[in-house]
Amino acid sequence: MMSERVIILYQKCLDGTAVAEEKQELSLLLEDPAHEARVKARIETLLQEDQGLTDIPETTMSSMLQAIFQAESTPVRPKTSFWMVIRRTGWAAAAVLAVAATVWWLRPTPRTIRQPLAVQTSPAAGFNKAVLTLANGEVVLLDSAGHRQVNQGTTRVQQQGGQLSYTAGGRQAAEGYNTLSTPRGGQFKVILPDGTAVWLNAASSLRYPVAFTGGQRQVEMAGEAYFEVAPDAAKPFTVKLKDGMHIAVLGTSFNVNAYADEPLVRATLLDGAVNVSKNSRTVRLQPGQQVQAPASGDALRLAILPDASQTIAWKNGAFDFNHVPLADAMRQLARWYDIEVVYEGRVPDITFWGKMGRDLPLKDVLLILEMSQVHCRLDKDGKRLIITP
Known part of the structure; x- marks a missing residue:
């Protein structure tokens, strides 16, 4: 047959x-x-x-x-x-x-599929864009096409496309803190004065000194970021999060997800070793492990991930929704496409397995969702995605 x-x-x-x-x-x-x-x-x-x-x-x-x-x-x-x-x-x-x-x-012959869009256009995928707030309060808008240089004392700040890099020079280092912030639908990369590389996901921020002086390197972040820390045994690198959480490293690669709308703060180690502390609790991570901290309390839970690289799929231009509930996936889509997700009735009990590129326009993502029996529509302004039973 x-x-x-x-x-x-x-x-x-x-x-x-x-x-x-x-x-x-x-x-x-x-x-x-x-x-x-x-x-x-x-x-x-x-x-x-x-x-x-x-x-x-x-x-x-x-x-x-x-x-x-x-x-x-x-x-x-x-x-x-x-x-x-x-x-x-x-x-x-x-x-x-x-x-x-x-x-x-x-197939060259089109087939009939229910069209989920209620508007002529839909939001495009996110791209490289950020706001740099200098120590003196000056605000610089950054995007994929930008090429500029800013001098802060003896520190040179240079933008080339979607990357910002710092080069310290001279003995009189500049003082103060800069803040790099990405909006919803944006991402950016920064090379800090010590050579540490940080990728910021959408709706995230990183506050860091113009030059690392003294005996430590400390930054503050919110949202999600992936760090590749330049080793310096004499100056430990520390990431300060909300609710008294700290991540202390010497030289390593790790991802931190600390969005305010997520139920847990998650720190995942890809390489090296880190200590994650919250108030009186401290957990030491090994590669492939993740620490999870609820929004309230001092609890730190240790998890071993079957594939830790899933946590940095966003950095590599993909959504990795392997074993991800619908609600969790929709929060990622909402930040990247700068939309609000609303559910009519209860949240559908659906779990995803799979991947797709972050360069897909939202209309294609909605088509994928509709084909998977996740019924949805955009409102007339194209900024509100409604999930229906």
């Missing part, structure tokens, strides 16, 4: 043994919606097996959801690759978005 041939070809693509002609054959067979349904059913079976999704290698998942549709001779490619799977608690089956979404882009 032809449907059995579809499954055989699909399995070969999944195993990585399919040649270009077989990929092309499968792509053509999937023009028939009945065959596409068989592939969806096969993927659903995989999702229900004892092996968890987190145990499936990313290369396998990618081949599962993309390679089968993209023969080497196929001239058309999606503008931005992504795969996304959702599962509702209690469902016997999973909804596989990437199958439908990839076929949508590869």
Whole structure:
């Protein structure tokens, strides 16, 4: 039967043994919606097996959801690759978005899909933009196209596109603190005077001295940031957070998520070692570990992550929603696209597995959500996203 041939070809693509002609054959067979349904059913079976999704290698998942549709001779490619799977608690089956979404882009004949947009335009994806407040109160607007230089005493502050860098010079270091702030829908990178690199996510801020003097290096942050700290054993590096939390390091890479609208402050260590303190409690992290602190109290919970790199997907230009509840994912989308998310009724009980690029325009994200049975619409101003039952 032809449907059995579809499954055989699909399995070969999944195993990585399919040649270009077989990929092309499968792509053509999937023009028939009945065959596409068989592939969806096969993927659903995989999702229900004892092996968890987190145990499936990313290369396998990618081949599962993309390679089968993209023969080497196929001239058309999606503008931005992504795969996304959702599962509702209690469902016997999973909804596989990437199958439908990839076929949508590869097929020349359009299909009818409920349009989630109620306006002609929708917010674009975020980009490099920030506000630099100098120690003297002067405000400098930064964006992707900017190239400028500001001198603060003997310290040179230089912007090149989406990066700000500090170069200390001379013995008379400048005094005072600068603050780099990103709005919703913005991100920026800064190289501090000691060589430490900091990436700021949307709606975040970093306050730091124009020059590190004395016996320590201390900065203050809110929102989310990824740090690659320049080692200096003589001057420990400290990140000060809200509610009395501190992160002390010598030289390491870590991510901090401390948004006010998140239920927990999370510090995740990628490399090296750090001490995370909150009032009288201190926890030492090893690579791959995360400390979680509720908004109130002194509790510090230690978690071992199966994939710590998920926490810095934003820095690498992606949303990693692997095993992320809908409400958590929507908070990330709200900050990046500068929208307000409102739920009509209860929050849908949905968990995501998957990734997508942060360069997708919101209209494409809404299409993905609608295809996953997350019903949503934008209000007439395009700034309020309404999730419906």
